[in-house]
Amino acid sequence: MSTIEVLAQTLSQYLPHEQVATVKRAYYYAEQAHDGQKRKSGEHYVTHPLAVAFILADLRMDCEGLTAALLHDVIEDTGISRESLAEQFGEGVAGLVDGVSKLTHLEFNSQLEKQAHNFQKMAMAMADDIRVIMVKLADRLHNMRTLDAMPGHKKRRIARETLDIYAPIANRLGMYDVKVDLESLAFEAYYPMRARMLKRAINKRYGQREKAMQKLEDFIRSELAADYIDATISVREKHTYSIYQKMHKKRRSLEEIMDVMGVRIVTDRQDSCYRILGVIHALFKPIEGRFKDYIAVPKSNGYQSLHTTVVGNNGLPLEVQIRTQEMDMVAINGIAAHWTYKSQGQAITTATNHERATKWVKSLLEIQEKAHNPMEFIDNVKSDLFPDEVYVFTPKGEIIELPSGATPVDFAYGVHTEIGNTCISCRINRRLAPLSTQLESGQTVEVITAKSAQPNVAWLSFAITGKARTNIRHYLKSKQRENAISFGYRLLTRSLNAFRTTVEELTDEQIQVVLASHHLENMDDLLESIGKGRHVGYVVARQLFPNFNEDELITPKSLKVNGSEGMLISYAKCCSPIPGDPIVGYVQVDKGVIIHHQSCPNIQDHLANPERYIRMTWSKEIEEExxxxxxxxxxxxxxxxxxxxxxxxxxxxxxxxxxxxxxxxxxxxxxxxxxxxxxxxxxxxxxxxxxxxxxxxxxxxxxxx
Incomplete structure (x- = not known):
């Protein structure tokens, strides 16, 4: 059984003595804090943080990260405060622990909303320190390894959450081994029968493969040696969930999946990768359209490798991956390779990968700031977690990475938020194209902007990146509020004309009485509410002047339709009024004013609420079709x-x-x-x-x- 002494022995291989001592002190602190607590499996609770620390030790995590791993449940599950942790282990460790901790003091409407809040908080902490997500991933991995102790409904919920959020995050950060473990465990927990049947089918199709795999490995090694190429070769089987995903998404049978079996070839230099590719294509027949060069154009998580699929000696498809030792370390550990290099005292050649991850996390923060609620945030982030990238070029030759299915609108927001907000059209490979066009790798995209342009609500039907969708929604909601306030001002002004006054002449006392009665904070909120039809201008005016003599009221002027009201004025489909028709407006909650033809029979249905009627006329300047x-x-x-x-x-x-x-x-x-x-x-x-x-x-x- 793993103990703190075994962990200390592992850590002493790459950490100085005083840092190992700090980690040990954190373990004893956690042991005391969790004293008396047990896991569902019956084990002492401290075995969980210790297991999390072991996972991170394999990734060569630094002292602060390991300390936080041992203490990550202390704030949530014991009476120890963040301040106490900061006093004992420093602000850095306390910040990491707080970032990993779940929200426990808020009430939520649903488990999904709780998950969204938790992830939102974690994303904000990640922006300050990327180690937060590494501790959280290790925590989730150990929980998945011990999932059998949980009741069935919780097991399925945790497995689904792992497949939806945590495995994709591990993939986004390039942590391949962690991703594979999370997916495999979650797949078996969520779809136990499918997992068993698929394993059985793979064994039947690729049975007796150990000898065949060894034979293939020896054959490739001897052929490379004949060309004086030094390389490490390993033949592997793709993990079950990955095969299942391909079968499910592409509606294919197991026989149609191209890369159930794979060969990984790791060499010393980048130029050797291309030499090896030539040898492989000489030995086996390549399958057309199945070659990808991720060395020249890396994936967004920093992954680099050559991929080719060939027909093996047994007639079955075989995927071959070729890369250098450094690329292999990044491919397996992703951002964690950053700490591996630091612990070995080498030059940090994975800085680019670390920067990519940090850039992605920063983009999460931008999405979080503009999202109006955690559910919207997590919905937008999910689209960034399943990238299947396309790579397109700016006119200056810079590469922009986008998810598969992305459009020029996603590209524009990927370059800069302001470019996205002001784009009007685009050129793809120098030809004008619609903004809804799906981009393909290798295309050159030029965005055409105009200062007066603004996001269109229709863009939400084809923009797919979280950054684009969040910025479009944020702009539209801000603009909608601005328009609603302006329109509400016009409606209230018209109603106040009947009382021979204006909005500007209202006293603070009058305004505060009305705001309090409707539980609103300020005048802008009231005007927005009137503009959106939640409150009626005439009713509000009556509340402002409760003692006004009815006989002294004058008939308010007609409200002019000028076409600039946006979504706050709509036209009834039952009678389709057009400029020049005699019209009447009806105030409807959250829809603003709906304009009907005066002779429309449907307006008779609303006569029970005469205060919601507004006399209306067309502005001479209106040119709306x-x-x-x-x-x-x-x-x-x-x-x-x-x-x-x-x-x-x-x-x-x-x-x-x-x-x-x-x-x-x-x-x-x-x-x-x-x-x-x-x-x-x-x-x-x-x-x-x-x-x-x-x-x-x-x-x-x-x-x-």
């Missing part, structure tokens, strides 16, 4: 529909839809057209009536649907 439906009755003769459609093709108006709603000797069709005024509508109707086969043209707003 709105949809209107026309019902056309025509003689059913050959080419009639084509003649009707062509009658308006030389106008500026766009036909968005055409439906035949009744067939017969006299047929009827519905035309949906974008119109900006009644004058334009009259012109269109006149053109359609001029078609010889047309009997009648009626606007659908004025007939029953």
């Amino acid at each position: 709105l949809n209107v439906s026309l019902i056309v009755s025509y003689m059913n003769e050959r080419g009639a529909v084509a003649k009707i459609a062509s009658s308006i093709t030389d106008t500026d108006f766009q036909v968005s839809n055409l439906d035949i709603i009744e067939r017969g000797k006299i047929s009827r069709l519905r035309l949906n057209i974008a119109i900006s005024s009644r004058v334009g509508l009259a012109d269109v109707m006149r053109r359609i009536k001029a078609v010889r086969c047309v009997e009648k043209v009626t606007r659908e707003t004025l007939v029953s649907r």
Whole structure:
């Protein structure tokens, strides 16, 4: 059984004596703090932090990280405070422990919300010190190794959380061995039957493989030696969850998976990697389209290697990975290789990998700052945890890494937030392309911006990176509040006109009474609420002047629609009003003002709330195009529909839809057209009536649907 003395012996291989002593002192401190506590398995609780420290010792973690690992549950599970830890072991250790600790003093609506809060707090701590996530990953790995002691429902929840969050984080940080262990354990816990059946199928297809693997290894070694290439060769089997994922996502059978078996070749120099690739392709037939050069273009987590898939001697696909010793260390340990090099006193050649990880964590912090709640934050982060990267170039030749399926909008935000906020179009390989185009590796992307441009809500349907989606949502919510305040001001001003006053003439006492009655903090909150329809301007005005004589009220002026209100004004689909129509507005909660045609029968349904009605008129400057439906009755003769459609093709108006709603000797069709005024509508109707086969043209707003 592992003890603190065994751990100390391991640590003495790379840490000075006084630091080993500090780690031992942390163990005895944790042992005393957790005295009397036991795990579900019945073991003393301190065996868990000790096991976490062993995992980190294998990764050559430094003294502070190991100390924090031994103490990581002290704040959460015992009465010891952060301040006490800082006094005993320093602020650095206390900060790490606090970052790893879960939230325990807040009430949550659901387990999912609790998970989101915990991860949000951890991400913020990671931005200060990347070792927080390494301790957390080691903690989760040991918990997964001892998961059998937990009841079934908890086992499944923890396994799902591991697959959703922790294994992808380990992958994002390049910690391959930790990722594989987490995925394998979680897969067996969450899908026990699938795991057993898949293992059985692999054994059946690739049975008796130990001798074959050794034979293959010896064959490749002898061929490389003949070319005077020194390399270490290992033949491996891809782990079960990775095979399952490929089968599940790509809807393929086990026979169609290309890389169940793999060969890893590790050599001394980068140029030897390409020489080895030539030897492999001479020995085995390469499978077209299965070569990837991650040495020239590393993955976002710093991973570098040559990948090729060839047909083995037994006719089965074989994946070959070729890399240097340093690349291998980074591939296995990822960011943890940074501490390995430090502990060996070597030049830290993994600095780039460390910088990549730190940059990613910093981007998490930016997402966190702009996300409006933890659920939105974790939703956006998940898209960054499953990258399957594409690599595209800026016009200056810099490489930008993006997840598979990313678009120019993701690229723009990847370069800089301000470029994303002001982009209007793009060029891909010097050709204009839509912002919704999915990017492919090797393309050169140029973003075209304009100072007056702003994010569009439609971008959320195709932007996939957490940074892009968070910034778009943040901008839209900020802009929506700004528009709502402005529109609310107009609505309240109009209502106050009836009381012969203005917003500016209100006293602080009047405002505070209304704010208190609606539990709002300031005037902007009240105006936003009015703008969004949560409160009615007239009702608020009445509260501001409770003793005003009804007989002295004057009729407020009509509110003008100018088209700049954004989502705070919408147009009823039941009657499709257009500029020039007589209109009335109805205030609806969280939808602002909905404009109806004055003759629309549906507004009669709202007469029970007359205070929500607003007299409205169109501004002379409005140029907004709105949809209107026309019902056309025509003689059913050959080419009639084509003649009707062509009658308006030389106008500026766009036909968005055409439906035949009744067939017969006299047929009827519905035309949906974008119109900006009644004058334009009259012109269109006149053109359609001029078609010889047309009997009648009626606007659908004025007939029953």
